[in-house]
Amino acid sequence: xxRRKAGLGERHKKILKFLEKFQTxxxxxxxxxxxxxxxxxxxxxxxxYYLNQLEEMNFIxxxxxxxxxxxxxxxxxxxxxxxxxxxxxxxxxxxxxxIVAGEPVPVPSSDFNYYDQETGIDIxxxxxxxxxxxxxxxxxxxxxxxxIDAMVNDGDIVxxxxxxxxxxxxxxxxxxxxxxxxxxxxxxxxxGHVRLQPANPQMKPIIIDNPAQVQVQGKxxxxxxxxxxx
Amino acid sequence: xxRRKAGLGERHKKILKFLEKFQTxxxxxxxxxxxxxxxxxxxxxxxxYYLNQLEEMNFIxxxxxxxxxxxxxxxxxxxxxxxxxxxxxxxxxxxxxxIVAGEPVPVPSSDFNYYDQETGIDIxxxxxxxxxxxxxxxxxxxxxxxxIDAMVNDGDIVxxxxxxxxxxxxxxxxxxxxxxxxxxxxxxxxxGHVRLQPANPQMKPIIIDNPAQVQVQGKxxxxxxxxxxx
DNA sequence: CTTGACATCGAACGTTTGTTCGTGTATGAT
DNA sequence: ATCATACACGAACAAACGTTCGATGTCAAG
Numbered sequence: 001x002x003r004r005k006a007g008l009g010e011r012h013k014k015i016l017k018f019l020e021k022f023q024t025x026x027x028x029x030x031x032x033x034x035x036x037x038x039x040x041x042x043x044x045x046x047x048x049y050y051l052n053q054l055e056e057m058n059f060i061x062x063x064x065x066x067x068x069x070x071x072x073x074x075x076x077x078x079x080x081x082x083x084x085x086x087x088x089x090x091x092x093x094x095x096x097x098x099i100v101a102g103e104p105v106p107v108p109s110s111d112f113n114y115y116d117q118e119t120g121i122d123i124x125x126x127x128x129x130x131x132x133x134x135x136x137x138x139x140x141x142x143x144x145x146x147x148i149d150a151m152v153n154d155g156d157i158v159x160x161x162x163x164x165x166x167x168x169x170x171x172x173x174x175x176x177x178x179x180x181x182x183x184x185x186x187x188x189x190x191x192g193h194v195r196l197q198p199a200n201p202q203m204k205p206i207i208i209d210n211p212a213q214v215q216v217q218g219k220x221x222x223x224x225x226x227x228x229x230x
Numbered sequence: 231x232x233r234r235k236a237g238l239g240e241r242h243k244k245i246l247k248f249l250e251k252f253q254t255x256x257x258x259x260x261x262x263x264x265x266x267x268x269x270x271x272x273x274x275x276x277x278x279y280y281l282n283q284l285e286e287m288n289f290i291x292x293x294x295x296x297x298x299x300x301x302x303x304x305x306x307x308x309x310x311x312x313x314x315x316x317x318x319x320x321x322x323x324x325x326x327x328x329i330v331a332g333e334p335v336p337v338p339s340s341d342f343n344y345y346d347q348e349t350g351i352d353i354x355x356x357x358x359x360x361x362x363x364x365x366x367x368x369x370x371x372x373x374x375x376x377x378i379d380a381m382v383n384d385g386d387i388v389x390x391x392x393x394x395x396x397x398x399x400x401x402x403x404x405x406x407x408x409x410x411x412x413x414x415x416x417x418x419x420x421x422g423h424v425r426l427q428p429a430n431p432q433m434k435p436i437i438i439d440n441p442a443q444v445q446v447q448g449k450x451x452x453x454x455x456x457x458x459x460x
Numbered sequence: 461c462t463t464g465a466c467a468t469c470g471a472a473c474g475t476t477t478g479t480t481c482g483t484g485t486a487t488g489a490t
Numbered sequence: 491a492t493c494a495t496a497c498a499c500g501a502a503c504a505a506a507c508g509t510t511c512g513a514t515g516t517c518a519a520g
Contacts, residue, residue, distance in 0.1 A: 121354075133311055171457055220457055
């Protein structure tokens with residue numbers, strides 16, 4: 001057969017693809033024999049030969065004399081596999097519904113089992129402050145243009161934590177019963193009244209004299225806007 | 231010693247924490263002996279005993295007679311470890327600077343080596359359409375209130391792909407030389423002129439008669455807003 | 461035509477590794 | 491006091507596993 005050009009040959013690519021697939025599906029790497037079985041390589045020494053080359057080319061790292069001691073460093077697509085991309089570094093938040101102006105936020109009850117949800121949105125842990133807990137979060141999709149003053153578009157995903165009391169400066173979802181309206185605003189309790197400050201600095205705040213009329217339903221921790229057709 | 235209440239004992243927790251830590255650091259799970267060595271359990275059968283219990287409680291899954299055949303299902307914090315949280319499912323985009331109204335977008339040159347960047351933002355692959363490539367993306371942090379009409383706040387992270395030509399309906403960063411201004415708008419080329427449509431539906435578009443005056447610098451694929459103090 | 465590099469392979473070996481067994485202690489229930 | 495269960499442990503064993511060796515084939519360069 002023709003000599004290998006510098007770079008990946010067919011067998012390299014097959015092995016690399018299999019490594020990614022196996023690790024994704026199983027949560028641990030394959031053995032030398034499993035790699036061979038799935039790439040039509042009948043000899044463990046040939047698999048070893050190719051793994052050594054993938055290591056030289058910085059696609060993987062190997063630990064000597066360790067079973068399944070293969071760590072992906074770079075994918076076939078060229079993306080670095082960051083050590084930070086670990087089990088605890090990404091999590092799913094269930095998208096449990098829509099947020100619209102005319103209805104209260106559908107805050108899940110505390111015993112709601114999110115994990116049955118098929119729809120969720122994946123979030124890198126590093127997008128939240130280290131002290132923020134990742135449990136109990138839920139996400140809502142914005143429907144309509146009613147949250148413009150919060151700088152939030154139709155279709156945006158708002159990730160929230162259920163709270164019933166807010167601290168000053170936090171962006172919260174509040175239900176204003178006398179207006180039949182949910183709104184997203186920065187919350188300030190000052191001099192016995194509530195100031196709900198829009199994110200858009202060109203808009204004026206809502207002043208609520210009776211704080212009891214403000215039902216805080218959740219605190220916004222993240223907003224994600226995906227571009228349609230991007 | 232006292233009988234175990236239903237739920238996790240001290241040794242369960244130590245083992246679970248070690249599993250998370252080892253997998254994060256090594257890219258593959260530990261062996262029974264490595265678990266024992268790091269949790270002060272001198273016997274492989276005791277480690278086996280506890281792993282079986284963790285499996286019963288749905289924290290892990292095990293493959294019989296497979297070395298390092300342990301798959302984390304749930305972390306100590308209670309988060310599900312999703313199969314989607316795999317090597318290729320999260321990646322980093324370098325945050326290479328700021329986007330401000332008065333300067334062109336600092337589009338990186340095509341041979342820029344992002345991976346040396348220490349600052350990056352982690353993004354779940356699932357936030358982008360499946361056909362969107364993850365290479366070549368870069369991120370900018372918005373500085374100032376000048377992108378309000380794009381519904382983008384000071385401090386938001388805008389993830390972009392360098393392009394010099396846009397398709398209709400895509401949100402792009404364009405540099406308007408005659409105005410000395412960068413703006414984020416939805417791009418439409420129609421009847422020989424360019425319509426730059428703000429994201430805020432209450433604002434009017436910019437009409438540019440001479441399309442040559444519109445320098446498309448990048449296409450927005452994602453916007454992320456983290457809440458300060460969240 | 462010869463040589464060296466690369467690729468391929470089976471076999472053997474020793475180490476790594478998980479499972480099983482038997483034993484002992486402590487505790488709560490009867 | 492007895493029994494059942496949980497917890498703890500060392501030892502032994504066999505299978506899983508990675509590495510090494512020697513052999514063979516192909517191809518490009520000289």
